[in-house]
Amino acid sequence: MAQTAGKRTAQAEKPKGGKIALIVALAVVVILIGGYLILCAAAGSGTFLPNTTVAGIDLGGQTQEQALDTLKTQLPDRLSQLSVPFVCEGQEFTIPGIDATVDDQAMESTLQEALDQQSGSFFTRGAQYLGAITGGTHYSVPVTLKDTPAVVSEAVKKYAAPEAQTTWEVSGDQLVFHKGVTGRTIDVNALTDAAAERFTQLLNDSSTENTPLETQVTTAPPLDPDFDAIQKEVTVEAADAYLDKSTKQIVPSVTGVSLDTAAAKSALDSAAEGSDVSVPLTKTEPEMTTADLEANLFKDVLGQSSTRTAGGSSRWHNVDLACQRVNGTILLPGETFSYNAVCGPYSQAGGYQKAGAYISGTTKDTWAGGICQLSSTLYWTTLKANLETVERYCHQFDVGYLPSGMDATVYSNSLDFKFKNDTGYPIKIEASLTKNSNGTRYCNVTIYGTNSTGVYGDPYSVVLSTISPQTKYEPNASIPQGSKPQKDPERTAYTGKKVAVYQRLRDANGNVISETLIHTDTFSHRDAYYFYNPADAALWGIDPSTGLKTLTPVEPTPTPTATPSATPSATPSATPSATPSATPSATPSATPSATPSATPSATPTATPPLEITTTPGPGMLPEDSVPPASEAPAA
Secondary structure (H helix, E strand, O other): OOHHHEEEHHHHHHHHHHHHHHHHOOOOOOOOHHHHHHHHHHHOOOOOOOOOEEOEEEEEOOOOOHHHHHHHHHHHHHHHEEEEEEOOOOOOEEHHHHHEEEOHHHHHHHHHHHHHHHOOOOHHHHHHHHHHHHHHHEEEEOOEEEEHHHHHHHHHHHHOOOHHHOOOEOOOOEEEEOOOOEEEOOOOOHHHHHHEEEEEEHOOOOOOOOOOOOEEEEEOOOOOOOOOHHHHHHOOOEEEOOEEEOOOOHHHHHHOOEEEHHHHHHHHHHHEEEEEEEEOOEEEEOOOOOHHHHHHHOOOOEEEEEEOOOOOOOHHHHHHHHHHHOEEEEEEEEEEEEEEHOOOOOOOOOOOOEEEEEEEEEEEOOOOOOOOOHHHHHHHHHEEEOOEEOOOOOOOOOOOOOOOOOOOOOOOEEOOOOEEEEEOOEEEEEEEEEOOOOOEEEEEEEEEEEEOOOEOOOOEEEEEEEOOOOOEEEEEOOOOOOOOEEEOOOOOOOOOOEEEEEEEEOOOOOEEEEEEEEEEEEEEOOEEEEEEEEHHHHHHOOOOOOOOOOOEEEEEEEEHHHOOOOHHHHHHOOOOHHHHHHHHHHHHHHHHHHHEEEEEEEHHHHHHOOOOOOOOOOOOOOOHHOOOOOOOOOO
């Protein structure tokens, strides 16, 4: 019984072992299927499989677009390293690879074919991927010759009969063909076709044997010339005449020339062998001929302005230096002038001296002070010339040396004045600082060009509102007591203004064509300041709390310094009796009657009138971009 039970136990365990094996087998199958599915997913779509090559160039993993870029980049280099030899009459010639090409359409067609073949379903791409890893797929691209290679033409000239060749020449405005006749020549078409096939083989299979091609000299009708090559040789692009800025000489214009190759081929085909046939060349004149430019270059004054230039010598030096740098500037059509680029840097190293400029609302000497006089005069002139303004900023204060709103401030590299030559001709700027017989200096700007329309600018401005400056007084102990208040040179008076600037265009007869608001400027006002001795406030009628002269001036009472010294020495005994009787009677009667009546009436005329002038400023910065006092604005 025990043995029987033992057998039963063994028999019961056999199915258990088979079940495990089945499970393992199923697991392996699941793993393989899962791995294959993962491989299918990894293979993806839209990219080339591994080891996919075109003309020997590996494109595996690339998209079609990426592969096309790769071929365009690498194929020309590959071709340049190849060559095809041929033999004619025992002499060997070589066609270089630079005469061969693979056109874009051929590349795109080959790539599309490869992608179509590799674009299976999701479940088949895994198998394709495995096959690509183990073997890969190779594709070829066809090669063509760009034109008839020069070496082939050389062989034709050498071994073909001269009369069998069609030649051509340019005679005036005609292209003249001398058509050849049937005779001894080389079969050029057969040779070039064979050469293209050999290049294709060499490019796609590096093991190709490159033996010389055999070329036969035969008797045949004259071959057509290479019309594309002729067109490239005779075609000339039309080019305008222009002014060379470096030499200031006119570069002549070029007349355009082109050939209708279809008409040329038709004319040659219909011509008899051995005859001449002429085909007209198409001539195209440029928009700007040499004669036009010579006749119109700088013939008109587009705009001219002069502004009175205040000194002293350092400011005149700066304005003159800027004029020298701008003078003679030529702008070709479409070019932009930058004042900072031409006149900078605004520093001692740039050749400038210190002169008055506006810093944080005050006038102080700084490097290149005054150069805004030229930038402003130039801007005013460009408005008259009706040129396009590219960049322009107004000053903080109204400058006074030209109409309000016609100014242009500059500063370092942050504020520039730029304008563009938007005419069809070059323009030239002349700038100078001159002095007349009275010693008055003027900043002068003239812009020459070609006014083909007769239209010119007549800019003007309208003052919309004003703020008058006040005269204010500040106590300063350094001012001698009793002396007149002294003007603060850093704070002179400027009237605040809001100004609208208009561009008025006129035709050649002076008739108004249009009026356009081009900008509105707001100029700050600045009070005039004078320094006075703190003890003299009453003398000048100054209210120290406001700094304004609003009180009645009070003359100081004279101090009786003569009486005490004279009385003891001259009349010792009479002093007591004389002094009481004389002094009370004279002083009270004289002082009240003279002082009150004289002082009010005399003060307005006796007190020297304080000169308050709005002087032409050397230049200013816009209020919203005033630099700290440590910086040096160029104005």
